[in-house]
Amino acid sequence: MEFYYVVLLFTLGFIGSFLSGMLGIGGAIVKYPMLLMIPPVFGFEALTAHEVSGISALDVLFVSIAGVLGYRSGGYLNKSLIIVMGSSVLVGSLIGSFDSELLTETQVNIVYGILALLAAIMMFIPKKQLDESHIEQVTFNKPLATILAFLVGIGSGIVGAGGGFLLIPIMLLILRIPTRMAIASSLAITFISAVAGSIGKITTGQVEYLPTLIIVIAGLMAAPIGAKVSTKLNTKVLENILAILILGTAVKIWIDILL
Numbered sequence: 001m002e003f004y005y006v007v008l009l010f011t012l013g014f015i016g017s018f019l020s021g022m023l024g025i026g027g028a029i030v031k032y033p034m035l036l037m038i039p040p041v042f043g044f045e046a047l048t049a050h051e052v053s054g055i056s057a058l059d060v061l062f063v064s065i066a067g068v069l070g071y072r073s074g075g076y077l078n079k080s081l082i083i084v085m086g087s088s089v090l091v092g093s094l095i096g097s098f099d100s101e102l103l104t105e106t107q108v109n110i111v112y113g114i115l116a117l118l119a120a121i122m123m124f125i126p127k128k129q130l131d132e133s134h135i136e137q138v139t140f141n142k143p144l145a146t147i148l149a150f151l152v153g154i155g156s157g158i159v160g161a162g163g164g165f166l167l168i169p170i171m172l173l174i175l176r177i178p179t180r181m182a183i184a185s186s187l188a189i190t191f192i193s194a195v196a197g198s199i200g201k202i203t204t205g206q207v208e209y210l211p212t213l214i215i216v217i218a219g220l221m222a223a224p225i226g227a228k229v230s231t232k233l234n235t236k237v238l239e240n241i242l243a244i245l246i247l248g249t250a251v252k253i254w255i256d257i258l259l
């Protein structure tokens with residue numbers, strides 16, 4: 001593997017994981033289009049959608065747990081939310097990751113495009129700012145959370161994502177979870193989802209291990225830094241950054257699919 005290719009992969013992994021830790025997402029929403037589109041711009045061979053989804057699955061597995069460690073002392077990890085949504089997303093991700101082998105490259109990209117577009121729409125819907133001073137008293141609709149997490153798991157399992165980019169809008173808009181708690185808890189749920197996704201991708205031979213190793217190393221360095229930065233930012237700023245990020249990637253992937 002060329003030295004400059006290693007540098008490029010490391011850089012992409014670092015940037016994506018920094019944003020992951022800061023915004024409470026597994027990073028696939030950012031890294032999927034980056035890994036798919038940027039290497040060919042620099043003259044390197046393009047990775048296929050299946051290869052990128054395999055890399056993303058293992059990367060999200062390690063990066064999300066690193067992000068969780070950055071939040072462990074802040075009191076924002078909601079155990080009930082993590083157990084309910086995590087167990088449901090685990091089942092959905094197993095189904096999606098195994099079935100992804102049956103899809104074409106274009107179909108995998110379309111699934112990604114649909115997920116990103118849905119997340120972008122939900123992020124731009126106005127939300128009432130929730131009080132974060134009594135986070136220990138937060139409650140939510142458990143049956144609804146279970147169903148939504150299962151559906152997210154299927155889609156994210158296909159593209160190798162943990163689903164954080166959809167879970168956060170769902171928590172904020174539908175389940176009415178405070179922003180910082182949603183960001184922290186989604187990383188833990190994303191980790192659970194990524195376990196299932198990684199099993200499916202490895203079993204079906206969709207993982208390129210050397211690029212994955214480079215991106216994971218970069219991610220383990222960057223995600224905790226992003227998580228620390230997150231605690232110092234205004235929650236509205238975090239929501240706006242995530243919304244713009246998701247919308248931009250959704251627009252880009254749909255332009256490529258349609259053209």
